[in-house]
Amino acid sequence: MKFKSIMAIALSAGLFACGSGKNDNEKEKSNAPLIGKSTIKISDGIMTPEVLYSFGRVSEAVVSPDNSKILYGVTYVSVEQNKTNRELFTMNIDGSDNKQITETKTSENSAVWVKNGSKIAFLSVESGSPQIWEMNPDGSERAQISEIEGGINGFSYSPDGKKILYIKNIKFGKRTSDIYPDLPEASGRIIEDLMYKHWSEWIEEIPHSFIADFDGSKLSNDTDILDGEPYECPMLPFGGVEQLAWSPDSKTIAYTCRKKTGMAYALSTNSDIYLYNIESKETQNLTDGMMGYDINPIFSPDGKYIAWQSMERDGYESDKNRLFVMNLSTGEKTNVSENFDYNTDFAQWNDDNQSLYIVSCVEAKTQIFKADINTKEIKPVTEGVHDYESFSLAGDKLIALRHSMSQPNEIYAVNVTDGNTTQLSFENKEILDQLKMGKVEERWIPTTDGKKMLTWIVYPPNFDPNKKYPALLYCQGGPQSTVSQFWSYRWNLQMMAANGYIIVAPNRRGLPGFGQEWNEQISGDYGGQNMKDYLSAIDAVAKEPFVDADKLGCTGASYGGFSTYWLAGNHNKRFKAFLAHAGIFNLEAQYLETEEMWFANWDLGGSFWDRSNSITQRSYANSPHKFVDKWDTPIMITHGEHDYRILASQGMMAFNAAKLRGIPTRMLIFPDETHWIAKPQNGILFQREFKRWFDEWLK
Template sequence: MKYKSIMAIALSAGMLACGSGKEKTEDTNEAPLIGKSAIKITDGVMTPEALYSFGRVSDVQVSPDNAKVLYGVTYVSVEQNKTNRELFTMNVDGTDNKQITKTPKSENNAVWVKNGSKVAFLSSESGSSQIWEMNVDGTDRIQISDVNGGINGFTYSPDGKKVLYIKNVKYGERAVDKYPDLPKASGRIIDDLMYKHWDAWVEEVPHPFIADFDGEKLVNDLDLLEGEPCESPMLPSGGIEQLAWSPDSKTVAYTCRKKKGLEYALSTNSDIYFYNLDTKETRNITEGMMGYDINPTFSSDGKYVAWQSMERDGYESDKNRLFVMDLSSGEKIYVTENFDYNTDFAVWSKDNQSMYIVSCVEAKTQIFQAYIHTKEIKALTKGVHDYESFAIAGDKLIALRHSMSQPNEIYSVSTSTGEAAQITHENKEILDQITMGKVEERWIATTDGKKMLTWVVYPPNFDANKKYPTLLYCQGGPQSTVSQFWSYRWNLQMMAANGYIIVAPNRRGLPSFGKEWNEQISGDYGGQNMKDYLSAIDELAKEPFVDKDHLGCTGASYGGFSAYWLAGNHNERFKAFLAHAGIFNLEAQYLETEEMWFANWDLGGSFWDRSNSIAQRSYANSPHRFVEKWDTPIMITHGEFDFRILASQGMMAFNAAKLRGIPTRMLIFPDESHWIAQPQNGILFQREFFRWFDQWLKK
C-alpha cells in the first residue's frame, strides 16, 4: 500500500510557460522546448503553478576521477501536459555548472562510461528508449543499442566489454494468441492472480539481458531469465539498482522473486541470484532468507556483496536490514543488527570495511556509516532535512537533500565531519520569491503515555494573534514516515500558504521510531493510530491561534482510509474531510487488491475466517461500518487506473455520502493511477482541494 507522490499542475493566466520562444524549432507546429521556468511570483505565496515550476534534481553520478558530477533535472510544462529531463555537469565543488543536453526527449539513467570520457544515457529520440553515448560536453550523440521494444535501464560492465540492460518481455497468453482469427478482440483471459499490478495489466514483465559491447553496438543479447515467467527487477518500482556487476565483470547479481500468480500474490520472498557468465550457472545466495532481499552491491575489491533484507515473508514493511556476505567463506553478516531503523540506501566506503547508508531516524533522514565487522553505526549528518541518495567523491559524498521547505538540491558532505555545503541552486530564483512557513517539531503525549513527533507547519507571515483554520494531514503507507519530505501533491508548505496551519503526526505504524512503534498498526486499523491522530489535533486545538471550530482532515491511500474512518468517529471535531485513493470498505478491498500478502499481514487475514480474532477486529473497523455516523462534508478523489485501491472504493464512499444527505463532491481521474502524474490533472487536483476546504473552513 506504500505510495510515492508524483504531482503536476497547470498554468494560470499570469504564469510564463516553461522554456522560451527562442527554443522553438523551425517547424512552427512544434511545441517549445520544456526547460527552466521563468515564473514571476509577486506576493510570495506558493501556488500550484509555482510548485510545478520547480526543477526536479535527481540521479547524482560522480566521475571515475572524482572530479566531476553528472545529474539530471526534470522540468514540467503544464501547457503541454508533460515533462522533460535534461543533463548537467559540474565540478565536485559546484563550480563550472553546465547544461549538456537541450532536447525535446528526456535523457535518463545517465552514467559516466569509458573511464569518464563519455556519458551514456537512455533516450527515445529514435522512437523507443535506447542507450546512447555522447561526449562529456553533450556533443556527438551516438545510438548504441537497437533493442526491439526498448530498454528500461542499463549498466556497463566494469571492463566495458558488456552491457547489462532491462527489457520487458511478454507474460502469459493473450486472446489473440489463442484465437488468431480474432486479432481485434480486447478481452483478457485470466486464470490466476496478479493479472493486474498497481497501475497496469500484467501482460509483460522486465527481464535482465546481457549483451557483448564492442564500443559501438550491442550484440549477442542473452536473457538471464529466458523461459521463466518472473520479473527482475521487481515491479512496480524496481530499477537498475536491483542488479549489479562484480568488479571482475564475471558475475551479475540480480534481484528476483521466482514466483507467479497466486504464489506471487501471497509472498514477498525475493532473493539475490548470482549468474556466472563463464559457466552460465545461476546460484541463489539468499536461500532460506524469507522476506524481501533486494539491491545487491559488490565491494570494489570483490570480496563482499551487500544487500537490503527483510526477515519475514509477507511483511512488506519489515525492518529493512543491511546484510553483507563474505564471498570466500559464505558468512552472512547482519550489519545493522543493533540499529533499530531501516537501511534505505547503501554505498561501499573506499576501504570496503564500512558502508555509508541512508536511514530515517525520528522523521529526519540522515547519512550514517555502518562498520561491517564491528556492527557499529555512526551518525554522519544531522539537521532537519532528508538525505535521499549520494555518490562517493574521494573524501566527500555528493548527496541529494530536501526538506519540507526546499526541493532536492545537491550537497557536498565531508566524510570526516558530516559538514554539508550546498553546491547546486537549481531553484534559487523561485525560492527567493516565495515566503515559506515555519516548520516546528512537537512531541505530543498519546493516549497510552508515549510521545509522538508531530510536524506543525505555519502559514507564511504567521500572526499568533489571529485564528487560522487547521488541517490534520494523515499519512499513507500505512508504514511510511512523515519525514522532511517534499511532495508535488501533498506539499505541506503549499497547504500552509493557503492560510492553513498543518498538523502532520508521526502516528503509530510509521518507521523511524523503532520496531515496536512501526509494527503496532498491523492488525489494528482504526485502533491506536487513530487515537494518535486525535491526540495531535486535540493538542493543537488548545492553541489560541488555532480556530478549533474550523478543523479539516485529509490524506491519501491509508491516509484516505483514515479520513473515511475519522468521518464516522470524530465526535464533531472536523468541519470537512478530503480522501484520495482511500480504502472505504475493507471486505471489498481484500478481494479487489492485487498484493494479497499486504492484506493478509496488515488486516490479519480474510474476512470469512470467523475464528481469526485479529482479522475480525480489522473488518469491524472498516470505515463503511460507520457511515450512519457521518455528519460532515466530505470530498473524494480517485484514479480509475488505480489497481492497488480500486476507484470503486471512492465511488462507494461518494454514493454513501449522497444517500446520507452529506454534502459531498467527487473528482475522478479516468487516466490516473494511485498517484496523479499528469501536470494538468495535478493542477486540477490542487485547485479542487483548496476550493473544497476554503468553502467549509474559511469564514
C-alpha cells in the same frame, strides 16, 4: 509494496511517461516550445499550484570516475503542454562551472559516466523508443548505442566496458489472440490466476535482464539471464537497475528476483539474491532460506563481499529493512544492522571494503550513517532537519541529494569526517528567493497510552500569532511510511499551509523511524491506536490560541484516505470538512479487489470470512463503511481510474454513501491517472479543487 516514499520513484516514472511524447501528434510535438527552466514571477511570496509546478526537479547526481565532475538531471514541467522534459547538467566537484549539456525535446534519463569518464551514456526516446545513447561530456556527438525492439527500461555497463546489462519487457502469459488467432481485435482478457494486475498496469509483460557484448559502438550476442523463466527481474512494480549489480571483475551479475508467479507471487514477499556466472550461465541463490524481501545487491570494490537489504519475515513488506553482508569466499552472512533499530534505505560501499554508507530515517529526519561490517557499529554522519535521498562516494566526501519540507532536491557535498555540508546546486534559487515559506516546527505530543509522538506543525506564510487560523490534519499513507522532511508535488505541506492553514502532520503509530515496535503496532489494529494518535495531535494543536477549533479539516491519501474515511465516522464533530484521495472505504471489498495479497493478509490478519481469527474480525469491524451512519460532515473524494491497488470503486462507494446520506460531497475522478496524479494539468486541477473545497467549509 506499500504507498511509501515509493512516491518519489513513482513520480519519476510518471514524469518519464509524460515526457516521452509517445501519444503526441508528431507535427504538434515538433512545433511545441522546448520545455525548460521556469521564469515565473511571484509578487506576494505565496506558493500557488502554478509555482509548485515551476520548480526544476533535480535527480540522479553521479560522480565521474576521477571524482572531478558531477553529472545530474533536472526535470522541467510544462502545464500548457501537459508534459515534462528532463535535461542533463555537469559541474565540478566543488559546484563550480555548472553547465547544461543537453537541450532537447526528448528527455535524457538514467545518465552515467562510462568509458572512464570520457563519455556519458543515457536513455532517450529520440529514435522512437527508449534506447541507450552516448555523448561527450559537453553534450556533443550524440550516438545511439542500442536498437532493442520495444526499447529498454534501464542499463548498466560492465566495469571493464566490454558488456552492457539492460532491462527489457518480455511477453508474459497468453493473450486472447494466442488462444483465438481469428479474433485479433478482441479486447477481452482471459484470466485464470492472481497477479493479473499490479498497482497501475495489467500484467501482460514482465521485465527481464539481458547481457550483451559491447564493442564500443553497438551491442551483440544478447543473452537473457532468466531465459525461459517466467519471473520478473527486476521486480515489479518499482524495481530498476539498482536490483542488479556487476562484480568488479565483470564476470558475475548479482540480481534480485522473486521466483514465483500467480497466487504464490500474490501471497509472498520472499525474493532472493542470485549470482549469475556470465561464462557458464550457472545461477546460485545466495539467500536461500531467508524468507522476506532480499533486494539491491552491491559488491564491495575488491569483490570479496556482497551487501544487500533484507527483510526477515515472508509476507511482511514493512519489516525492518536490514543491512546484510556476505563474505563470498566463506559464505558467512552478517546482519550488520542487528543493533540498529531503524531501516536501511540506501547503501554504498566505502573504498576501504570494510564499511558502507547508508541512508536511514530516524525520528522523521533521513540522515547518512556509516556502518562498520566488523564491529556492526552504525554512526551518524549528518544531522539536521532534512531528508537525504541518495549519494555517490567521491573520495573524502559524499555527493548527495537532499530536500526538506521547505526545499525540493538540491545537491550537497558532505564531508565524511565531520558531517559538514556544502550546497553545490541552486536549481531553484530564483523561485525560493521569491517565496515566503511557512515555519516548520517539530513538536512531541503525548499519546493516549503515555508515549510521545513527533508531529510536524507547518505554519502559513506571514503567520500572525494574534489571528486565528483553520487547521488541517494530514494523514499519512503507507500505512508504514514516515512523515519525514519529504517534498511532494501533490501532498506538499507548504502548499497546504500557503492556502492559509495550520498543518498538523503526526508520525502516528505504524510509521518507521521510531523503532520497530512503533512501526509494527499498526498491523492488525487499523482503526485502533493510530487513530487515537491522530486525534491526540489535532486536539493538542486545536488548543493553541491561534487555531480556530471550530474550523478543522482532515485529509490524506491511500491509508491516509482510509484514515480520513474512518475519522469521518468517529470524530465526534471535531472536523468540519474531509478530503480523501485513493482511500480504502470498504475493507471487505478491498481484500478481494487489491493485488498484493501478502499486504492485506499481514496488515488485516487475513480474509474477512475467517470467523475464528480475532485479529481479522477486529480489522473488518473497523472498516470505514461500517460507520457511514455517523457521517455528518462534508467530504470530498478523489481517485484515479487506473488505480489497480485501491480501485476507483472504493472512492465511488464513499461518494455514493455521502450523497445518499444527504451530506455535502464532491468527487474528482481522473480517468487517466493511477494511485498517483502524474500529469501536470491534473496535478494543478487537484491543487485547485483541494483549496476550493476546504475554503468553502473552513473559511
